[in-house]
Amino acid sequence: MGRNKLALKKIDNPSRRKITYSKRRDGIIKKATELSVLCDIDVGLLIFSPNGRLTTFSSNGRIEDIFLRYFDQSNVLEAGPIEQEGALQEKLHEITQKLQERQEKMRPVSFFFLIVFAWSYNPDVVNINSVHDAIAHQQFLNDAIQNIEKLTMEIFHEPIDLQKSGCFQVPPAATRDAHLTAEELVDGNGNWNPPQDDHQPKEAHLPVSPHLSLEYLRTQKHWNLQGRGQGSA
Amino acid sequence: MGRNKLALKKIDNPSRRKITYSKRRDGIIKKATELSVLCDIDVGLLIFSPNGRLTTFSSNGRIEDIFLRYFDQSNVLEAGPIEQEGALQEKLHEITQKLQERQEKMRPVSFFFLIVFAWSYNPDVVNINSVHDAIAHQQFLNDAIQNIEKLTMEIFHEPIDLQKSGCFQVPPAATRDAHLTAEELVDGNGNWNPPQDDHQPKEAHLPVSPHLSLEYLRTQKHWNLQGRGQGSA
DNA sequence: TGATCTATCGTTAGTAG
DNA sequence: GCTACTAACGATAGATC
Numbered sequence: 001m002g003r004n005k006l007a008l009k010k011i012d013n014p015s016r017r018k019i020t021y022s023k024r025r026d027g028i029i030k031k032a033t034e035l036s037v038l039c040d041i042d043v044g045l046l047i048f049s050p051n052g053r054l055t056t057f058s059s060n061g062r063i064e065d066i067f068l069r070y071f072d073q074s075n076v077l078e079a080g081p082i083e084q085e086g087a088l089q090e091k092l093h094e095i096t097q098k099l100q101e102r103q104e105k106m107r108p109v110s111f112f113f114l115i116v117f118a119w120s121y122n123p124d125v126v127n128i129n130s131v132h133d134a135i136a137h138q139q140f141l142n143d144a145i146q147n148i149e150k151l152t153m154e155i156f157h158e159p160i161d162l163q164k165s166g167c168f169q170v171p172p173a174a175t176r177d178a179h180l181t182a183e184e185l186v187d188g189n190g191n192w193n194p195p196q197d198d199h200q201p202k203e204a205h206l207p208v209s210p211h212l213s214l215e216y217l218r219t220q221k222h223w224n225l226q227g228r229g230q231g232s233a
Numbered sequence: 234m235g236r237n238k239l240a241l242k243k244i245d246n247p248s249r250r251k252i253t254y255s256k257r258r259d260g261i262i263k264k265a266t267e268l269s270v271l272c273d274i275d276v277g278l279l280i281f282s283p284n285g286r287l288t289t290f291s292s293n294g295r296i297e298d299i300f301l302r303y304f305d306q307s308n309v310l311e312a313g314p315i316e317q318e319g320a321l322q323e324k325l326h327e328i329t330q331k332l333q334e335r336q337e338k339m340r341p342v343s344f345f346f347l348i349v350f351a352w353s354y355n356p357d358v359v360n361i362n363s364v365h366d367a368i369a370h371q372q373f374l375n376d377a378i379q380n381i382e383k384l385t386m387e388i389f390h391e392p393i394d395l396q397k398s399g400c401f402q403v404p405p406a407a408t409r410d411a412h413l414t415a416e417e418l419v420d421g422n423g424n425w426n427p428p429q430d431d432h433q434p435k436e437a438h439l440p441v442s443p444h445l446s447l448e449y450l451r452t453q454k455h456w457n458l459q460g461r462g463q464g465s466a
Numbered sequence: 467t468g469a470t471c472t473a474t475c476g477t478t479a480g481t482a483g
Numbered sequence: 484g485c486t487a488c489t490a491a492c493g494a495t496a497g498a499t500c
Contacts, residue, residue: 001489002482010273020482021272027480028268031261031491035280039254040243044279045265046299050272054303066279067300070287234478235493248469249493255470256492263491264480472498479491 014050021050029057042066247283254283262290275299 011017025047036043036059044066045057056063244250258280269276269292277299278290289296 001480001491003487004482005489006271006482008267008270011271016482017272021268021274023481024264024268024271028261028264030480031257031264032278034241035254035257035261037241038239038244038257039250039283041254041283042279042281044277046275046277046303047268048275048302050274056303063303069281070279070289070296234480234491236475236477236495237493238478239493251469253493260491468500470498470500473496475494477491477493478489480489481486482488483486 017050025049025055029055032057032059036060042069044070250283258282258288262288265290265292269293275302277303 006020011020028047029045032043032045035041041059043057043059044063045055046063047055047057049055058066060066239253244253261280262278265276265278268274274292276290276292277296278288279296280288280290282288291299293299
Protein backbone atom coordinates (compact mmCIF):
# COMPACT_ATOMS: atom_id res chain seq x y z
CA MET A 1 0.00 0.00 0.00
CA GLY A 2 1.08 3.60 -0.34
CA ARG A 3 3.51 4.87 -2.90
CA ASN A 4 5.70 1.83 -2.56
CA LYS A 5 5.74 -1.30 -0.50
CA LEU A 6 7.38 -1.52 2.92
CA ALA A 7 9.39 -4.57 3.85
CA LEU A 8 7.97 -6.29 6.94
CA LYS A 9 10.83 -5.36 9.22
CA LYS A 10 11.66 -2.64 11.67
CA ILE A 11 11.83 0.79 10.04
CA ASP A 12 15.34 2.04 10.66
CA ASN A 13 14.75 5.75 10.21
CA PRO A 14 13.28 6.88 13.56
CA SER A 15 11.22 9.74 12.21
CA ARG A 16 9.74 7.62 9.46
CA ARG A 17 9.03 4.98 12.07
CA LYS A 18 7.10 7.45 14.19
CA ILE A 19 5.09 8.70 11.24
CA THR A 20 4.23 5.17 10.24
CA TYR A 21 3.38 4.42 13.85
CA SER A 22 0.92 7.27 14.10
CA LYS A 23 -0.79 6.47 10.85
CA ARG A 24 -1.07 2.78 11.44
CA ARG A 25 -2.08 3.18 15.05
CA ASP A 26 -4.99 5.35 13.96
CA GLY A 27 -5.76 2.90 11.21
CA ILE A 28 -5.86 -0.11 13.47
CA ILE A 29 -8.03 1.72 15.99
CA LYS A 30 -10.44 2.54 13.21
CA LYS A 31 -10.45 -1.10 12.19
CA ALA A 32 -11.06 -2.18 15.76
CA THR A 33 -13.94 0.26 16.00
CA GLU A 34 -15.49 -1.00 12.80
CA LEU A 35 -15.04 -4.62 13.78
CA SER A 36 -16.68 -4.13 17.15
CA VAL A 37 -19.59 -2.17 15.72
CA LEU A 38 -20.23 -4.27 12.63
CA CYS A 39 -20.08 -7.53 14.54
CA ASP A 40 -21.35 -6.19 17.86
CA ILE A 41 -18.48 -7.63 19.85
CA ASP A 42 -15.94 -6.69 22.50
CA VAL A 43 -12.51 -5.68 21.29
CA GLY A 44 -9.59 -4.55 23.40
CA LEU A 45 -6.35 -3.14 22.07
CA LEU A 46 -3.12 -2.16 23.78
CA ILE A 47 -0.40 -0.35 21.87
CA PHE A 48 2.90 0.84 23.30
CA SER A 49 4.45 3.48 21.09
CA PRO A 50 8.15 3.53 20.17
CA ASN A 51 8.51 6.05 23.01
CA GLY A 52 6.76 3.72 25.44
CA ARG A 53 3.58 5.70 25.53
CA LEU A 54 0.48 3.62 25.84
CA THR A 55 -2.57 3.82 23.64
CA THR A 56 -5.59 1.84 24.68
CA PHE A 57 -8.74 0.98 22.82
CA SER A 58 -11.76 -0.77 24.19
CA SER A 59 -15.04 -1.17 22.43
CA ASN A 60 -16.99 -1.30 25.61
CA GLY A 61 -16.23 0.48 28.85
CA ARG A 62 -12.66 0.41 30.06
CA ILE A 63 -9.88 -1.81 28.90
CA GLU A 64 -9.95 -3.41 32.33
CA ASP A 65 -13.42 -4.66 31.59
CA ILE A 66 -11.99 -6.53 28.64
CA PHE A 67 -9.28 -7.93 30.92
CA LEU A 68 -11.94 -9.11 33.32
CA ARG A 69 -13.76 -10.86 30.53
CA TYR A 70 -10.51 -12.46 29.48
CA PHE A 71 -9.81 -13.75 32.95
CA ASP A 72 -13.38 -14.86 33.27
CA GLN A 73 -12.91 -17.10 30.24
CA SER A 74 -9.51 -18.21 31.42
CA ASN A 75 -11.01 -19.76 34.50
CA VAL A 76 -10.84 -23.19 33.05
CA LEU A 77 -10.39 -26.36 34.88
CA GLU A 78 -8.21 -29.27 35.23
CA ALA A 79 -6.91 -30.61 38.41
CA GLY A 80 -4.21 -28.51 39.93
CA PRO A 81 -0.81 -29.43 38.55
CA ILE A 82 2.14 -30.17 40.73
CA GLU A 83 4.78 -27.48 40.87
CA GLN A 84 8.30 -28.04 41.95
CA GLU A 85 8.66 -26.42 45.33
CA GLY A 86 10.63 -23.28 45.68
CA ALA A 87 10.52 -22.06 42.12
CA LEU A 88 7.39 -20.04 42.65
CA GLN A 89 8.74 -18.64 45.87
CA GLU A 90 11.87 -17.52 44.10
CA LYS A 91 9.91 -15.92 41.33
CA LEU A 92 7.82 -13.94 43.75
CA HIS A 93 10.84 -12.92 45.72
CA GLU A 94 12.50 -11.75 42.55
CA ILE A 95 9.50 -9.64 41.68
CA THR A 96 9.20 -8.06 45.08
CA GLN A 97 12.89 -7.29 45.14
CA LYS A 98 12.83 -5.75 41.72
CA LEU A 99 9.93 -3.58 42.71
CA GLN A 100 11.56 -2.53 45.95
CA GLU A 101 14.77 -1.68 44.17
CA ARG A 102 12.95 0.57 41.79
CA GLN A 103 11.40 2.34 44.74
CA GLU A 104 8.59 3.28 42.51
CA LYS A 105 5.77 5.27 43.80
CA MET A 106 3.23 2.56 43.85
CA ARG A 107 -0.13 2.31 45.31
CA PRO A 108 -0.21 -0.52 47.80
CA VAL A 109 -3.18 -2.20 46.26
CA SER A 110 -1.73 -2.10 42.78
CA PHE A 111 1.43 -3.50 44.19
CA PHE A 112 -0.40 -6.21 46.00
CA PHE A 113 -2.36 -6.96 42.91
CA LEU A 114 0.75 -7.23 40.83
CA ILE A 115 2.09 -9.88 43.14
CA VAL A 116 -1.08 -11.90 43.03
CA PHE A 117 -1.24 -11.49 39.31
CA ALA A 118 2.31 -12.54 38.70
CA TRP A 119 1.70 -15.48 40.93
CA SER A 120 -1.50 -16.66 39.35
CA TYR A 121 -0.04 -16.10 35.91
CA ASN A 122 3.19 -17.93 36.54
CA PRO A 123 4.21 -18.49 32.94
CA ASP A 124 7.15 -20.75 33.57
CA VAL A 125 5.29 -23.84 34.66
CA VAL A 126 6.31 -26.85 32.64
CA ASN A 127 6.54 -30.56 33.23
CA ILE A 128 3.53 -30.72 35.46
CA ASN A 129 1.15 -33.57 36.18
CA SER A 130 -2.47 -33.44 37.11
CA VAL A 131 -3.39 -34.79 40.52
CA HIS A 132 -6.92 -35.42 41.57
CA ASP A 133 -6.46 -35.22 45.26
CA ALA A 134 -8.67 -33.22 47.49
CA ILE A 135 -6.14 -33.10 50.24
CA ALA A 136 -3.51 -31.68 47.98
CA HIS A 137 -6.06 -29.24 46.77
CA GLN A 138 -6.82 -28.12 50.23
CA GLN A 139 -3.13 -27.82 50.90
CA PHE A 140 -2.89 -25.62 47.89
CA LEU A 141 -5.65 -23.36 49.02
CA ASN A 142 -4.30 -23.02 52.51
CA ASP A 143 -0.81 -22.42 51.32
CA ALA A 144 -2.08 -19.96 48.77
CA ILE A 145 -3.80 -17.89 51.40
CA GLN A 146 -0.84 -18.03 53.70
CA ASN A 147 1.62 -17.26 51.00
CA ILE A 148 -0.13 -14.13 49.93
CA GLU A 149 -0.46 -13.12 53.51
CA LYS A 150 3.16 -13.88 54.19
CA LEU A 151 4.32 -12.00 51.14
CA THR A 152 2.26 -9.01 51.98
CA MET A 153 3.76 -9.08 55.42
CA GLU A 154 7.26 -9.27 54.08
CA ILE A 155 6.65 -6.54 51.59
CA PHE A 156 4.99 -4.05 53.82
CA HIS A 157 7.37 -4.74 56.67
CA GLU A 158 9.98 -3.19 54.46
CA PRO A 159 9.56 0.58 54.35
CA ILE A 160 8.48 1.43 50.84
CA ASP A 161 9.24 5.08 50.37
CA LEU A 162 5.93 6.49 49.33
CA GLN A 163 6.39 9.80 51.12
CA LYS A 164 8.27 11.51 48.33
CA SER A 165 5.28 11.39 46.06
CA GLY A 166 2.56 12.42 48.43
CA CYS A 167 2.17 8.93 49.76
CA PHE A 168 3.20 7.56 53.08
CA GLN A 169 5.76 5.25 54.48
CA VAL A 170 4.12 1.97 55.18
CA PRO A 171 4.47 1.16 58.86
CA PRO A 172 5.27 -2.35 60.04
CA ALA A 173 2.32 -4.64 59.54
CA ALA A 174 0.46 -6.30 62.36
CA THR A 175 1.63 -9.49 63.96
CA ARG A 176 -0.41 -12.27 62.46
CA ASP A 177 -1.13 -15.74 63.72
CA ALA A 178 -1.50 -17.42 60.39
CA HIS A 179 1.85 -18.93 59.61
CA LEU A 180 0.94 -22.58 59.56
CA THR A 181 1.47 -24.53 56.41
CA ALA A 182 -0.96 -27.10 55.18
CA GLU A 183 1.76 -29.63 55.79
CA GLU A 184 1.41 -28.93 59.44
CA LEU A 185 -2.35 -29.06 59.29
CA VAL A 186 -2.65 -32.31 57.37
CA ASP A 187 -0.64 -35.33 58.45
CA GLY A 188 0.83 -37.98 56.22
CA ASN A 189 -2.42 -39.94 56.16
CA GLY A 190 -4.45 -37.02 55.00
CA ASN A 191 -6.07 -36.52 58.39
CA TRP A 192 -6.87 -33.13 59.64
CA ASN A 193 -4.80 -31.71 62.49
CA PRO A 194 -6.21 -28.61 64.09
CA PRO A 195 -3.52 -26.09 64.90
CA GLN A 196 -1.77 -26.45 68.23
CA ASP A 197 -0.44 -23.63 70.33
CA ASP A 198 3.10 -25.01 70.44
CA HIS A 199 3.74 -25.01 66.70
CA GLN A 200 6.83 -23.41 65.24
CA PRO A 201 6.61 -20.97 62.33
CA LYS A 202 7.81 -22.62 59.17
CA GLU A 203 8.30 -21.80 55.54
CA ALA A 204 5.14 -22.22 53.56
CA HIS A 205 5.34 -23.93 50.19
CA LEU A 206 3.17 -24.30 47.15
CA PRO A 207 2.76 -27.91 46.10
CA VAL A 208 0.19 -27.00 43.49
CA SER A 209 0.16 -24.19 41.00
CA PRO A 210 -2.12 -22.87 38.28
CA HIS A 211 -1.77 -23.08 34.55
CA LEU A 212 -4.11 -22.75 31.63
CA SER A 213 -5.75 -25.98 30.69
CA LEU A 214 -4.78 -27.47 27.39
CA GLU A 215 -8.37 -28.04 26.52
CA TYR A 216 -9.07 -24.38 27.00
CA LEU A 217 -6.19 -23.37 24.83
CA ARG A 218 -7.38 -25.70 22.15
CA THR A 219 -10.76 -23.99 22.03
CA GLN A 220 -9.23 -20.54 21.79
CA LYS A 221 -7.13 -18.77 19.27
CA HIS A 222 -3.95 -17.17 20.47
CA TRP A 223 -1.59 -15.41 18.16
CA ASN A 224 1.77 -14.01 18.75
CA LEU A 225 4.83 -13.28 16.75
CA GLN A 226 7.13 -15.56 18.63
CA GLY A 227 5.32 -18.71 17.67
CA ARG A 228 4.45 -19.51 21.27
CA GLY A 229 0.72 -19.18 20.62
CA GLN A 230 -1.87 -21.88 20.18
CA GLY A 231 -3.71 -20.43 17.19
CA SER A 232 -4.70 -22.37 14.17
CA ALA A 233 -3.37 -20.29 11.34
CA MET B 234 -14.06 -1.45 0.44
CA GLY B 235 -15.24 -4.61 -1.15
CA ARG B 236 -17.96 -4.76 -3.77
CA ASN B 237 -19.96 -2.11 -1.96
CA LYS B 238 -19.74 -0.06 1.18
CA LEU B 239 -21.01 -1.27 4.56
CA ALA B 240 -22.82 1.10 6.88
CA LEU B 241 -21.05 1.42 10.22
CA LYS B 242 -23.68 -0.44 12.21
CA LYS B 243 -24.29 -3.96 13.38
CA ILE B 244 -24.70 -6.38 10.49
CA ASP B 245 -28.15 -7.88 10.89
CA ASN B 246 -27.69 -11.05 8.89
CA PRO B 247 -25.92 -13.44 11.28
CA SER B 248 -24.08 -15.44 8.66
CA ARG B 249 -22.81 -12.33 6.89
CA ARG B 250 -21.80 -10.98 10.26
CA LYS B 251 -19.71 -14.04 10.95
CA ILE B 252 -18.06 -13.92 7.57
CA THR B 253 -17.23 -10.28 8.04
CA TYR B 254 -15.99 -11.08 11.51
CA SER B 255 -13.59 -13.72 10.27
CA LYS B 256 -12.17 -11.56 7.54
CA ARG B 257 -11.79 -8.46 9.59
CA ARG B 258 -10.40 -10.33 12.56
CA ASP B 259 -7.69 -11.77 10.36
CA GLY B 260 -7.18 -8.37 8.83
CA ILE B 261 -6.76 -6.58 12.11
CA ILE B 262 -4.37 -9.24 13.36
CA LYS B 263 -2.31 -8.78 10.25
CA LYS B 264 -2.33 -5.03 10.83
CA ALA B 265 -1.30 -5.52 14.45
CA THR B 266 1.51 -7.79 13.34
CA GLU B 267 2.76 -5.27 10.82
CA LEU B 268 2.50 -2.39 13.27
CA SER B 269 4.47 -4.21 15.93
CA VAL B 270 7.17 -5.33 13.52
CA LEU B 271 7.53 -2.11 11.54
CA CYS B 272 7.66 0.05 14.66
CA ASP B 273 9.23 -2.53 16.96
CA ILE B 274 6.62 -2.15 19.66
CA ASP B 275 4.35 -4.19 21.90
CA VAL B 276 0.81 -4.68 20.76
CA GLY B 277 -1.91 -6.68 22.47
CA LEU B 278 -5.31 -7.47 21.04
CA LEU B 279 -8.36 -9.17 22.52
CA ILE B 280 -11.31 -10.06 20.33
CA PHE B 281 -14.46 -11.82 21.45
CA SER B 282 -16.31 -13.29 18.49
CA PRO B 283 -20.08 -13.04 18.04
CA ASN B 284 -20.21 -16.53 19.55
CA GLY B 285 -18.15 -15.43 22.54
CA ARG B 286 -15.04 -17.19 21.39
CA LEU B 287 -11.86 -15.38 22.27
CA THR B 288 -9.06 -14.53 19.88
CA THR B 289 -5.91 -13.12 21.34
CA PHE B 290 -2.95 -11.46 19.71
CA SER B 291 0.25 -10.37 21.35
CA SER B 292 3.32 -9.17 19.57
CA ASN B 293 5.62 -10.38 22.28
CA GLY B 294 5.12 -13.40 24.50
CA ARG B 295 1.70 -13.94 25.95
CA ILE B 296 -1.12 -11.52 26.18
CA GLU B 297 -0.65 -11.58 29.94
CA ASP B 298 2.75 -10.03 29.44
CA ILE B 299 1.04 -7.10 27.78
CA PHE B 300 -1.35 -6.93 30.71
CA LEU B 301 1.58 -6.84 33.09
CA ARG B 302 3.13 -3.99 31.17
CA TYR B 303 -0.18 -2.17 31.28
CA PHE B 304 -0.50 -2.59 35.01
CA ASP B 305 3.11 -1.64 35.43
CA GLN B 306 2.35 1.69 33.79
CA SER B 307 -0.90 2.02 35.67
CA ASN B 308 0.82 1.95 39.04
CA VAL B 309 0.62 5.65 39.37
CA LEU B 310 0.43 7.55 42.52
CA GLU B 311 -1.63 9.87 44.43
CA ALA B 312 -2.51 9.56 48.03
CA GLY B 313 -5.10 6.94 48.72
CA PRO B 314 -8.58 8.34 48.39
CA ILE B 315 -11.30 7.81 50.91
CA GLU B 316 -14.04 5.39 49.98
CA GLN B 317 -17.43 5.36 51.52
CA GLU B 318 -17.58 2.29 53.73
CA GLY B 319 -19.63 -0.64 52.69
CA ALA B 320 -19.84 0.01 48.98
CA LEU B 321 -16.75 -1.98 48.21
CA GLN B 322 -17.84 -4.76 50.50
CA GLU B 323 -21.13 -4.96 48.69
CA LYS B 324 -19.44 -5.04 45.34
CA LEU B 325 -17.20 -7.89 46.37
CA HIS B 326 -20.06 -9.77 47.88
CA GLU B 327 -22.01 -9.35 44.71
CA ILE B 328 -19.17 -10.74 42.66
CA THR B 329 -18.60 -13.73 44.88
CA GLN B 330 -22.28 -14.51 44.94
CA LYS B 331 -22.61 -14.22 41.21
CA LEU B 332 -19.70 -16.55 40.74
CA GLN B 333 -21.04 -19.05 43.23
CA GLU B 334 -24.43 -19.00 41.61
CA ARG B 335 -22.96 -19.75 38.27
CA GLN B 336 -21.15 -22.72 39.79
CA GLU B 337 -18.59 -22.37 37.11
CA LYS B 338 -15.67 -24.65 36.94
CA MET B 339 -13.09 -22.25 38.12
CA ARG B 340 -9.57 -22.62 39.17
CA PRO B 341 -9.23 -21.43 42.71
CA VAL B 342 -6.35 -19.14 42.02
CA SER B 343 -8.04 -17.53 39.07
CA PHE B 344 -11.07 -17.09 41.22
CA PHE B 345 -9.02 -15.60 43.97
CA PHE B 346 -7.29 -13.39 41.49
CA LEU B 347 -10.56 -12.21 40.05
CA ILE B 348 -11.63 -11.03 43.47
CA VAL B 349 -8.44 -9.14 44.06
CA PHE B 350 -8.59 -7.69 40.61
CA ALA B 351 -12.16 -6.57 40.87
CA TRP B 352 -11.30 -5.07 44.17
CA SER B 353 -8.24 -3.16 43.08
CA TYR B 354 -9.96 -2.07 39.91
CA ASN B 355 -13.13 -0.81 41.53
CA PRO B 356 -14.33 1.44 38.74
CA ASP B 357 -17.17 3.06 40.60
CA VAL B 358 -15.15 5.28 42.90
CA VAL B 359 -16.33 8.86 42.79
CA ASN B 360 -16.43 11.77 45.19
CA ILE B 361 -13.25 10.91 46.97
CA ASN B 362 -10.79 13.04 48.91
CA SER B 363 -7.12 12.53 49.47
CA VAL B 364 -5.99 11.97 53.03
CA HIS B 365 -2.38 11.94 54.10
CA ASP B 366 -2.68 9.88 57.19
CA ALA B 367 -0.35 7.07 57.97
CA ILE B 368 -2.66 5.47 60.47
CA ALA B 369 -5.49 5.33 58.00
CA HIS B 370 -3.08 3.91 55.53
CA GLN B 371 -2.04 1.20 57.89
CA GLN B 372 -5.65 0.47 58.58
CA PHE B 373 -6.18 0.17 54.91
CA LEU B 374 -3.33 -2.26 54.48
CA ASN B 375 -4.40 -4.39 57.39
CA ASP B 376 -7.96 -4.39 56.31
CA ALA B 377 -6.89 -5.19 52.81
CA ILE B 378 -4.98 -8.25 53.91
CA GLN B 379 -7.70 -9.40 56.20
CA ASN B 380 -10.44 -8.74 53.74
CA ILE B 381 -8.86 -10.84 51.09
CA GLU B 382 -8.20 -13.55 53.57
CA LYS B 383 -11.68 -13.33 54.95
CA LEU B 384 -13.20 -13.44 51.51
CA THR B 385 -11.16 -16.42 50.53
CA MET B 386 -12.30 -18.12 53.69
CA GLU B 387 -15.92 -17.36 53.02
CA ILE B 388 -15.66 -18.43 49.43
CA PHE B 389 -13.90 -21.68 49.94
CA HIS B 390 -15.95 -22.57 52.97
CA GLU B 391 -18.84 -22.80 50.56
CA PRO B 392 -18.60 -25.99 48.54
CA ILE B 393 -17.86 -24.97 44.98
CA ASP B 394 -18.84 -27.87 42.83
CA LEU B 395 -15.73 -28.58 40.85
CA GLN B 396 -16.23 -32.33 40.75
CA LYS B 397 -18.36 -32.38 37.65
CA SER B 398 -15.48 -31.23 35.51
CA GLY B 399 -12.75 -33.42 36.85
CA CYS B 400 -12.06 -31.09 39.70
CA PHE B 401 -12.82 -31.47 43.33
CA GLN B 402 -15.13 -30.12 45.84
CA VAL B 403 -13.22 -27.66 47.91
CA PRO B 404 -13.23 -28.91 51.47
CA PRO B 405 -13.80 -26.55 54.37
CA ALA B 406 -10.78 -24.33 54.82
CA ALA B 407 -8.59 -24.45 57.88
CA THR B 408 -9.59 -22.58 60.98
CA ARG B 409 -7.75 -19.30 60.88
CA ASP B 410 -7.09 -16.82 63.60
CA ALA B 411 -6.99 -13.76 61.43
CA HIS B 412 -10.43 -12.26 61.51
CA LEU B 413 -9.58 -9.07 63.33
CA THR B 414 -10.24 -5.78 61.67
CA ALA B 415 -7.81 -2.93 61.79
CA GLU B 416 -10.41 -1.14 63.79
CA GLU B 417 -9.89 -3.67 66.50
CA LEU B 418 -6.14 -3.54 66.19
CA VAL B 419 -5.77 0.20 66.23
CA ASP B 420 -7.64 2.17 68.86
CA GLY B 421 -9.08 5.63 68.47
CA ASN B 422 -5.76 7.26 69.34
CA GLY B 423 -3.88 5.36 66.68
CA ASN B 424 -2.20 3.10 69.21
CA TRP B 425 -1.53 -0.48 68.44
CA ASN B 426 -3.57 -3.16 70.17
CA PRO B 427 -2.20 -6.66 69.81
CA PRO B 428 -4.93 -9.25 69.30
CA GLN B 429 -6.56 -10.71 72.38
CA ASP B 430 -7.98 -14.19 72.69
CA ASP B 431 -11.44 -13.02 73.67
CA HIS B 432 -12.15 -10.93 70.60
CA GLN B 433 -15.29 -11.39 68.56
CA PRO B 434 -15.24 -11.73 64.76
CA LYS B 435 -16.49 -8.59 63.13
CA GLU B 436 -17.06 -7.19 59.68
CA ALA B 437 -13.94 -5.65 58.25
CA HIS B 438 -14.18 -2.44 56.28
CA LEU B 439 -12.13 -0.60 53.71
CA PRO B 440 -11.69 3.08 54.51
CA VAL B 441 -9.36 3.64 51.59
CA SER B 442 -9.59 2.50 48.00
CA PRO B 443 -7.54 2.78 44.81
CA HIS B 444 -8.22 4.67 41.63
CA LEU B 445 -6.16 5.73 38.62
CA SER B 446 -4.56 9.12 38.96
CA LEU B 447 -5.84 11.85 36.73
CA GLU B 448 -2.34 12.86 35.82
CA TYR B 449 -1.65 9.41 34.56
CA LEU B 450 -4.75 9.36 32.46
CA ARG B 451 -3.81 12.68 30.99
CA THR B 452 -0.50 11.33 29.74
CA GLN B 453 -2.07 8.31 28.11
CA LYS B 454 -4.43 7.76 25.28
CA HIS B 455 -7.52 5.74 25.95
CA TRP B 456 -10.12 5.13 23.35
CA ASN B 457 -13.46 3.58 23.60
CA LEU B 458 -16.70 3.75 21.80
CA GLN B 459 -18.76 4.97 24.67
CA GLY B 460 -16.97 8.26 24.97
CA ARG B 461 -15.67 7.45 28.42
CA GLY B 462 -12.06 7.45 27.27
CA GLN B 463 -9.39 10.07 27.88
CA GLY B 464 -7.83 10.12 24.42
CA SER B 465 -7.08 13.23 22.46
CA ALA B 466 -8.76 12.56 19.16
C1' DT C 467 -29.27 -27.50 7.02
C1' DG C 468 -26.02 -24.99 8.77
C1' DA C 469 -21.48 -23.85 9.73
C1' DT C 470 -16.89 -23.16 8.25
C1' DC C 471 -13.15 -22.96 4.75
C1' DT C 472 -11.29 -21.77 0.02
C1' DA C 473 -11.03 -19.20 -4.19
C1' DT C 474 -11.95 -15.54 -7.26
C1' DC C 475 -13.22 -10.97 -8.49
C1' DG C 476 -13.83 -6.12 -8.29
C1' DT C 477 -14.15 -1.98 -5.48
C1' DT C 478 -12.23 1.33 -2.34
C1' DA C 479 -9.98 2.68 1.70
C1' DG C 480 -5.39 2.51 4.10
C1' DT C 481 -1.14 4.44 3.69
C1' DA C 482 4.01 5.69 1.90
C1' DG C 483 5.90 9.49 0.14
C1' DG D 484 -2.86 18.16 4.13
C1' DC D 485 -2.46 15.59 -0.95
C1' DT D 486 -1.75 11.81 -4.34
C1' DA D 487 -0.88 7.41 -6.10
C1' DC D 488 -1.15 2.78 -5.56
C1' DT D 489 -2.37 -1.57 -3.67
C1' DA D 490 -4.18 -4.52 -0.18
C1' DA D 491 -8.34 -5.19 2.54
C1' DC D 492 -12.62 -6.91 2.03
C1' DG D 493 -17.83 -7.55 0.36
C1' DA D 494 -20.03 -10.52 -2.64
C1' DT D 495 -20.54 -14.88 -4.54
C1' DA D 496 -19.85 -19.77 -5.58
C1' DG D 497 -18.19 -24.32 -4.52
C1' DA D 498 -16.16 -27.76 -1.19
C1' DT D 499 -16.11 -30.15 3.08
C1' DC D 500 -17.83 -31.64 7.57
